[in-house]
Amino acid sequence: MLNISGLLKEYDLKVTPQRVAIVEELYSNGHMNIDEIYKKLTQRFPSVSLATIYKNINSMVERVFLSEVKIPNAKSVYELIKTEHAHLVCKNCGFIEDIMLDSSDIVEQVSKLAPFKVDSTNIVLSGICKKCINC
Ligand SMILES: [Zn+2]
Ligand SMILES: [Zn+2]
Missing domain, CATH: 3.30.1490.190 (Ferric-uptake regulator, C-terminal dimerisarion domain)
Structure with a gap:
């Protein structure tokens, strides 16, 4: 299993339970858009807001820990950084x-x-x- 807290620290990102959960979901599901991530996260953190998830994802995208894939005519999906594909x-x-x-x-x-x-x-x-x- 992936050492998510270690990875987040490596990228200079604060380790929070929500961030760890987002990374876990992306790790097991591959590409997910914001709505799919939100749906999964609310199962674990019922009070989490969409805005909080956006903020977390954006900071991870800024640090090049996650990448945003823009899909024509659909919502962007996010994934963990991998080799170019x-x-x-x-x-x-x-x-x-x-x-x-x-x-x-x-x-x-x-x-x-x-x-x-x-x-x-x-x-x-x-x-x-x-x-x-x-x-
Ligand atoms: Zn198909
Ligand atoms: Zn991909």
């Missing part, structure tokens, strides 16, 4: 999958097409997931 988003069921796509080819093509220095990428591809194709 792209996201596949199912238009039908909303399922989000990580794919270890190497963006260096894309970045190289950009450098040939435009005088622009890419320093971050956010690749989200939408389509239909395996489960939805089969039904």
